Amino acid sequence: xxxxxxxxxxxxxxxxxxxxxxxxxxxxxxxxxxxxxxxxxxxxxxxxxxxxxxxxxxxxxxxxxxxxxxxxxxxxxxxxxxxxxxxxxxxxxxxxxxxxxxxxxxxxxxxxxxxxxxxxxxxxxxxxxxxxxxxxxxxxxxxxxxxxxxxxxxxxxxxxxxxxxxxxxxxxxxxxxxxxxxxxxxxxxxxxxxxxxxxxxxxxxxxxxxxxxxxxxxxxxxxxxxxxxxxxxxxxxxxxxxxxxxxxxxxxxxxxxxxxxxxxxxxxxxxxxxxxxxxxxxxxxxxxxxxxxxxxxxxxxxxxxxxxxxxxxxxxxxxxxxxxxxxxxxxxxxxxxxxxxxxxxxxxxxxxxxxxxxxxxxxxxxxxxx
Amino acid sequence: xxxxxxxxxxxxxxxxxxxxxxxxxxxxxxxxxxxxxxxxxxxxxxxxxxxxxxxxxxxxxxxxxxxxxxxxxxxxxxxxxxxxxxxxxxxxxxxxxxxxxxxxxxxxxxxxxxxxxxxxxxxxxxxxxxxxxxxxxxxxxxxxxxxxxxxxxxxxxxxxxxxxxxxxxxxxxxxxxxxxxxxxxxxxxxxxxxxxxxxxxxxxxxxxxxxxxxxxxxxxxxxxxxxxxxxxxxxxxxxxxxxxxxxxxxxxxxxxxxxxxxxxxxxxxxxxxxxxxx
Numbered sequence: 235x236x237x238x239x240x241x242x243x244x245x246x247x248x249x250x251x252x253x254x255x256x257x258x259x260x261x262x263x264x265x266x267x268x269x270x271x272x273x274x275x276x277x278x279x280x281x282x283x284x285x286x287x288x289x290x291x292x293x294x295x296x297x298x299x300x301x302x303x304x305x306x307x308x309x310x311x312x313x314x315x316x317x318x319x320x321x322x323x324x325x326x327x328x329x330x331x332x333x334x335x336x337x338x339x340x341x342x343x344x345x346x347x348x349x350x351x352x353x354x355x356x357x358x359x360x361x362x363x364x365x366x367x368x369x370x371x372x373x374x375x376x377x378x379x380x381x382x383x384x385x386x387x388x389x390x391x392x393x394x395x396x397x398x399x400x401x402x403x404x405x406x407x408x409x410x411x412x413x414x415x416x417x418x419x420x421x422x423x424x425x426x427x428x429x430x431x432x433x434x435x436x437x438x439x440x441x442x443x444x445x446x447x448x449x450x451x452x453x454x455x456x457x458x459x460x461x462x463x464x465x466x467x468x469x470x471x472x473x474x475x476x477x478x479x480x481x482x483x484x485x486x487x488x489x490x491x492x493x494x495x496x497x498x499x500x501x502x503x504x505x506x507x508x509x510x511x512x513x514x515x516x517x518x519x520x521x522x523x524x525x526x527x528x529x530x531x532x533x534x535x536x537x538x539x540x541x542x543x544x545x546x547x548x549x550x551x552x553x554x555x556x557x558x559x560x561x562x563x564x565x566x567x568x569x570x571x572x573x574x575x576x577x578x579x580x581x582x583x584x585x586x587x588x589x590x591x592x593x594x595x596x597x598x599x600x601x602x603x604x
Numbered sequence: 605x606x607x608x609x610x611x612x613x614x615x616x617x618x619x620x621x622x623x624x625x626x627x628x629x630x631x632x633x634x635x636x637x638x639x640x641x642x643x644x645x646x647x648x649x650x651x652x653x654x655x656x657x658x659x660x661x662x663x664x665x666x667x668x669x670x671x672x673x674x675x676x677x678x679x680x681x682x683x684x685x686x687x688x689x690x691x692x693x694x695x696x697x698x699x700x701x702x703x704x705x706x707x708x709x710x711x712x713x714x715x716x717x718x719x720x721x722x723x724x725x726x727x728x729x730x731x732x733x734x735x736x737x738x739x740x741x742x743x744x745x746x747x748x749x750x751x752x753x754x755x756x757x758x759x760x761x762x763x764x765x766x767x768x769x770x771x772x773x774x775x776x777x778x779x780x781x782x783x784x785x786x787x788x789x790x791x792x793x794x795x796x797x798x799x800x801x802x803x804x805x806x807x808x809x810x811x812x813x814x815x816x817x818x819x820x821x822x823x824x825x826x827x828x829x830x831x832x833x834x835x836x837x838x839x840x841x842x843x844x845x846x847x848x849x850x851x852x853x854x855x856x857x858x859x860x861x862x863x864x865x866x867x868x869x870x871x872x873x874x875x876x877x878x879x880x881x882x
Contacts, residue, residue, distance in 0.1 A: 287776050308782035320777035324795045333791075334781035381781075 236298045236311075236388035236421055237263045238284065243293035245279050245445075253279040254445045257293065266415050266422045268436035270429060271468070276445035277425045278393055284423060285314050285391050297388065308337075313382035314391040317398060319374045321366040321381070327353075328362040331381045352380045355417070356410075372403045379411075383418065392424040396431065408434060429469055433457070441465050458590075463599040466520050466592055472556060474520045475566040478596065481512045490519050490593075493562030498538040500588050506603035507593065517602060520592035526568035526584050528557070528576060533585045545580045559584075633857070640664055640850035647846050664851035672826055673852045676834025680856075683819075683830060684812040687751040691759050691808045692801060694752070699763030700789055704775070714764065721757035725817060733821050743825040750822070751812050759804035766800030767793060802870040810860050831856045 243257040254276040261267050269277035282288040284295065286307035295302050302310050321330050328349055335345045353359045356376045366374055375395060382390055395411075396404045412435055415422050426432055432439050433453045441448040441456065441464075449461040460466035466474045479490035488504035489496040499507070507513065527533070533540055543559040543566070550572060557568040557576055568584060576582050593602045639647055641664075642657040651658065668674060701707075702714050732750050736742045770793055778788040794801070816832040823829060829837065835852045838845045 285780060287779065307780045312780065314777070314780050316773050316777060318771070318773055320771070320773040322774060322777075322792055333778075333783075337782040337787065385781075 237261060238389065238421065238423075239294075239296040239299075240280075240284075241294045241296070243280070243283060243295060244291050245276070245283060245288060246291040252445055254283070257447060259440060259447070259450060261421060261423065263421060264419050266412075266424065266435055266437045268432040268439045269423070269425045269442060270427065270432040270439055271442035271448075273427060274444075275442040277427075277440075277442050279445075280442075281314075281391055281393055281423060281425045284389070285312055286310055311388040312391055313385050313387040313389075314393065315375075315378050315382050315395045317394040319366070319378040319398075321374060321377055323366050325365075326362065327358065327364055327366070327369070327377050327380075330366070330377060331362075331384050334381070334385050348384050348386075349380075352383045355383070355414075356380050371399050372407065375399060375407060379414070383414075387420070389421045389423060390418075392422065394426055395424075397426070397428070404431075411435060429471065433469070439469075441468060443468075459601075459604045460592065461601055463518060463520065463594045463601075466594070466601070470522055472523050472567045472569065474522050474592070475526070475564075476594075477519045477521075477561065477564045477566070478516055479519045480516050481507050481514065483513055488513070490517070492519075492564070495541050495562060497541065497586060497588060499591070503588070503591060503593065503603045510595075510602055512602065516596045518594040518596050518599070520594060521566075521586055522590065523556070523567045523569040525587040525590040526566070526570070527587065528568065528570045528574050528582055528584050533583050536585045536588075539586045539588045540583050541586065543582055543584050545576045545578050545582060547578055548574075548576060636850045636853050640847065640854050642847065644845075644847050664845075664847040665855070667845075667848050668852055668855065671848065672829055672834045672837065673831065673848075673855070675827065676829050676831040677856060679828060679834075680813055680831040681859075683745060683748055683751065684809045686745065687748045687755060687812045688805050688809045690748060691752050691755045692805050695756060695759035695763050695804060696789075696794060696797075696801065698756075699760050700767050700793060702760065703764045703767035704772075714761075717757045717760055720753070725754070729817055729821050732818065736822050741822075743823050743828050745828075747819060747822050747828075750818055751815065755808040755811055759808055762804040762807075763797065763800050766797040770796050799870050802867055806863055806867055806870075809863065813856075813860055 238259075238261040240257055240259045240261070243254060244252065245254040246252045257276075257280060259267075269280060271277050279288060283290050286302070286305065290303050297310060297312075322333065325333065331349045331352065332345045335348060340348075349362070350359070353362055356379060358373065358376050358380060361369060361373060361377070366377070369377065375398075378395070392411075396407050399407060408431060411422075411424075415435075424431075424435060433456075436453055438450060438452055439456055440450045443464055449456060449465045451459070456465060456469050460469065463476065467476070477492050479492040482489050482491050482496070484496075484498075488499045488507055490499060507517070541561055543561045545557055545559055546565075547558040549556040549558070553572065554569050555572050555574050555576075557570055557574070559566050559568060559582075570576075592604050594600065595602055638655060638657075639652075641660045641662070642651070643659050643661050643663065646652065646654070646657055646659070698717075702710060702717075728750075733742075736746070739746075774792055774796070775788050778792045783791065814832060815830070816836070819830045820833050820836070823833075826837075831852070835849055835856065838848045838852065
């Protein structure tokens with residue numbers, strides 16, 4: 235159990251490449267923090283710096299108020315689960331899990347008890363005598379997690395632990411990890427590029443890009459109040475639709491105009507644009523696929539927010555249909571009710587839920603209003 | 605269909621070639637084996653070509669007990685074992701350092717190590733003899749040091765490739781588990797590199813076991829002769845005792861044969877692993 239403080243942490247390589255820049259974050263005790271971002275965004279590097287596997291180029295890292303920049307991994311009281319499990323192939327499952335305890339000269343009886351307890355939690359009691367090569371991917375991952383738990387560390391670090399598992403197993407392990415966090419009541423730091431894992435597991439999520447933190451927030455806030463266009467596009471699947479529009483004042487209302495179509499903004503959002511001085515300027519309109527509706531009822535009820543679109547492709551997923559559409563040379567996606575009758579080639583009328591519109595500055599890509 | 609036929613014929617031709625080639629390769633050894641059981645009178649002349657002797661005898665083998673060959677085998681065993689142990693320990697540390705540690709001039713060191721193995725042995729025998737003379741090391745087991753010098757480059761090279769093959773995450777994992785670099789090397793890396801360690805140890809052992817020139821030059825005293833040298837001394841003033849030489853050759857070959865048969869799987873995996881991405 236520990237809180238961590240990362241203060242202006244940076245990682246620079248000798249060739250001048252800067253993997254992480256000015257990383258500031260306070261991680262509270264028992265938090266489940268997720269680092270998420272596209273590959274090469276510096277999330278794994280940050281995790282490895284916390285683990286002590288990479289030197290910290292600048293800034294300070296505190297674990298429980300103790301500066302650990304120059305402290306060996308073994309003395310940081312952390313445990314790490316690697317993407318490729320990193321089990322010792324020549325040792326049995328028991329020995330893999332007991333390795334760290336043996337190095338700490340824990341009495342034999344104590345080691346056995348601890349390993350057995352953890353094996354029970356992860357239901358791998360029957361595998362203790364096996365070698366890693368005799369285990370399936372899911373079992374190996376359990377052992378890797380078990381090896382981390384046995385030590386009872388202050389902080390757990392996970393480096394894309396589920397990315398080598400198949401889709402079904404991944405969902406299962408995800409749920410188990412959530413349970414495990416609840417049970418262990420310890421700080422978890424978890425790196426992933428999978429935004430579903432991020433959204434479902436994290437108490438807070440750190441979205442990174444090019445070595446820089448974009449936004450740190452709860453999953454819900456990241457989803458509904460993204461701070462910039464990158465976060466808006468990265469979180470959510472299918473991703474948010476973006477259309478470049480021009481802000482125009484028509485009589486008393488503020489409209490977003492694109493091609494021959496336009497939508498009239500609700501008062502709150504209109505005000506933000508007026509205050510920001512965006513009238514007659516271009517902005518990026520963002521709308522999530524589930525906020526676009528094609529039902530007759532919705533369309534009729536909101537004539538100020540309807541747009542015309544041409545259906546290119548439809549994808550039935552069971553509980554919903556994805557419509558891939560063209561609107562004034564923009565490709566957008568809508569997630570609609572499976573009773574939709576839209577067919578490829580149809581010209582249809584859609585209604586946007588304008589209260590859920592996100593508007594971004596075209597140059598800075600920062601949000602103007604959520 | 606036609607292609608299949610040609611392939612079949614090709615395979616057949618190739619098999620015949622391999623069998624023929626094997627016979628050529630194994631023939632000297634078979635002759636040595638056959639000769640070792642023949643009385644001196646049958647070794648030369650017409651009966652030399654006979655596969656089975658008319659009067660098979662174990663006299664030559666009995667004679668080995670009386671001459672210096674058995675002591676030679678004992679010396680060879682001591683020298684080869686000591687060299688193998690020494691070379692293995694040193695090459696594990698050197699190989700690990702060259703494979704994993706980051707330091708300036710690493711590639712240069714590796715090249716230098718390999719370059720050493722390219723010196724023709726005949727050239728270094730003279731200087732080594734002078735040095736041994738100065739140090740008073742002639743006629744002793746100190747010959748293991750020049751042997752190590754000759755064996756180390758290949759051993760180090762084999763181990764470098766093997767250590768490089770071990771996933772680095774395992775070492776990182778050990779580091780987080782609390783292992784010191786030495787513990788990581790001994791408990792994680794070494795066990796995983798065992799095929800490579802076996803290979804380099806066996807190559808070293810066999811190399812030393814068969815070495816002749818250095819042993820002949822540095823250890824002139826009969827009591828320090830190694831097996832190959834002892835065999836070469838199986839001669840009178842006017843003749844070479846071919847019967848005893850062949851019997852000795854058979855006896856000396858047996859240990860290496862046993863080693864190779866026992867460990868051939870490790871040797872093959874040791875020599876080829878690392879060639880392909882797994």
